[in-house]
Amino acid sequence: xxxxxxxxxxxxxxxxxxxxxxxxxxxxxxxxxxxxxxxxxxxxxxxxxxxxxxxxxxxxxxxxxxxxxxxxxxxxxxxxxxxxxxxxxxxxxxxxxxxxxxxxxxxxxxxxxxxxxxxxxxxxxxxxxxxxxxxxxxxxxxxxxxxxxxxxxxxxxxxxxxxxxxxxxxxxxxxxxxxxxxxxxxxxxxxxxxxxxxxxxxxxxxxxxxxxxxxxxxxxxx
Numbered sequence: 001x002x003x004x005x006x007x008x009x010x011x012x013x014x015x016x017x018x019x020x021x022x023x024x025x026x027x028x029x030x031x032x033x034x035x036x037x038x039x040x041x042x043x044x045x046x047x048x049x050x051x052x053x054x055x056x057x058x059x060x061x062x063x064x065x066x067x068x069x070x071x072x073x074x075x076x077x078x079x080x081x082x083x084x085x086x087x088x089x090x091x092x093x094x095x096x097x098x099x100x101x102x103x104x105x106x107x108x109x110x111x112x113x114x115x116x117x118x119x120x121x122x123x124x125x126x127x128x129x130x131x132x133x134x135x136x137x138x139x140x141x142x143x144x145x146x147x148x149x150x151x152x153x154x155x156x157x158x159x160x161x162x163x164x165x166x167x168x169x170x171x172x173x174x175x176x177x178x179x180x181x182x183x184x185x186x187x188x189x190x191x192x193x194x195x196x197x198x199x200x201x202x203x204x205x206x207x208x209x210x211x212x213x214x215x216x217x218x219x220x221x222x
Contacts (some may be wrong), residue, residue, distance in 0.1 A: 001013065001049040001052040001053050001056070002052060002106060002107070008087045009049075010035040010049070010053070013046070013049055013050055013053055014053060016050065016203060017050065017053050017054060017057070018166065019201075020032065020169070020170075020187065020201070023167060023199050023201055024166060024167065024197065024199055025197075029144070029165070029166035029167035029199070030126060030139040030142075030143070030144060030145065031135055031138070031139055031144070031145040031146075031147070031154060031164070031165040031166050031167070032144065032145070032146050032147070032165060032166070032167045032168070032169060033066075033149055033151045033158065033161050033162055033164075033165045033167070033168045033169070034047045034050075034146060034147065034148050034149065034168075034169045034171065035150070035151065035152055035153065035154070035158040035168065035169070035170060035185075036044060036151050036161075036170065036171040036172065036173075036177075036185075037151060037152055037153050037172065037177055037178075037181040037182055037184070037185040038094065038151050038154065038177065039070075039151050039152060039154065039172070040174070040176075040205060041151075041171045041172060041173040041177060041205060042171060042211075043148060043149075043151075043169075043171040044067070044072040044073060044148050045167075045203060046171060046203070047063065047073070048063065048073060048076060048112050048148075048149040049148055049153075050146065051063040051110055051144075051146050052107050053057060054111060054143075054144050055107045055108065055109040055110035056107065056109075057109050059144055060075075060109050060111075060141075060142045060143045060144075061107060061109060061110050061111065061142060061143065061144045061145075061146065061168075062101070062112075062113065062138050062141075062142040062144070062145045062146070063110065063111070063112050063113070063144065063146045063148070064085060064112075064113040064145065064148070065084065065085065065112070065115040065148050066085060066115070066126060066147040066148060066149045066150075066157070066214035067115060067148055067149055067150045067157075068085065068086055068115050068116075068118060068119055068122035068125065068126065068150075068157070069122055069150050069155060069157070070150070071084075071114065071115035071117065072120075073112060073114060073115075073148060074112070074115065075116035077102060077104065077112060081114060081115070081116070081117070082116070082117060083099075083100045083114070083116055083123055084100050084113055084114035084115045084116025084117075085097070085100070085105060085113055085114070085115055085116050086115060086116035086117050086118070086119045086122075086125065087100065087116045087117065088100060088113075088116070088134065089119075089126075089130055089131060089134075090119065090125070091126065091127040096133075096134060096137045097113055097134060097138075098137070100113055100114070100116070101113055102114065111142070121152075122155070122157055123155065123156050123157050123160060124148075125162055126157050126160055127156075127157075127160035127161075131161070131164065132163075132164045134140050135147075135164045136164075137164065147161060147163075147165065147195075149161050152170070152185040152188055153181055153184065153185055153188075154191065158189075159188050159189060159192055159213055160192075161194045162189050162192050162194070162198065162200075163193060163194050163198075165196070165198060166196050166197070166198055166199070167199045167200075167201065168189055168198065168199070168200045168201065169201050169203050170182070170185060170186060170189065170200060170201065170202050170203065171203050171205050172203070172205065173204075173205050173206045174204055174205065174206045174208075175206075175208065176205040177213055182202070182213070186200060186202065
């Protein structure tokens with residue numbers, strides 16, 4: 001979004017941004033969880049670039065690395081990995097995470113909370129009342145909160161977090177993610193109780209070419 005703002009990928013993300021804002025009746029989502037069935041499906045890359053595009057639209061955006069197992073987002077800013085979400089959830093910060101927020105200087109309006117040190121029990125931390133309270137607090141301070149979370153089928157973290165947000169982006173990679181894995185992940189997320197009329201959205205990533213005439217497109221398949 002910064003290096004190639006006119007690329008086809010970024011234009012597709014702009015379409016995703018619009019679709020996401022229209023995905024809920026009544027009001028756009030204030031919090032979005034980005035996850036995937038398995039690893040390597042591009043969720044962190046999409047989270048980062050989507051956050052940039054929302055901030056460029058004039059919104060105040062908080063991007064939180066909620067992957068307390070294999071974090072990635074802090075590498076973009078070469079941020080200190082020794083403080084972050086895990087230190088806040090461990091009770092080492094009493095300011096709702098304000099002390100670990102990093103402004104992204106290249107993108108006004110975008111802020112990052114890195115994962116922090118990897119804890120021994122990530123699911124318990126992320127499923128705590130403390131985490132739910134943090135998300136609610138961030139929703140009042142930012143126009144949009146984006147949580148980048150681990151894969152659904154490998155860890156329970158994303159399933160737990162999905163109850164705390166308004167919207168979920170479930171990433172699947174074209175010709176790579178097994179349909180059975182996508183369906184199982186969707187069912188697991190769908191079974192989670194939510195009080196915020198949460199929407200679960202499937203995003204197909206890595207589509208390089210448009211289907212030729214006579215073949216079923218992704219839209220038709222859906």
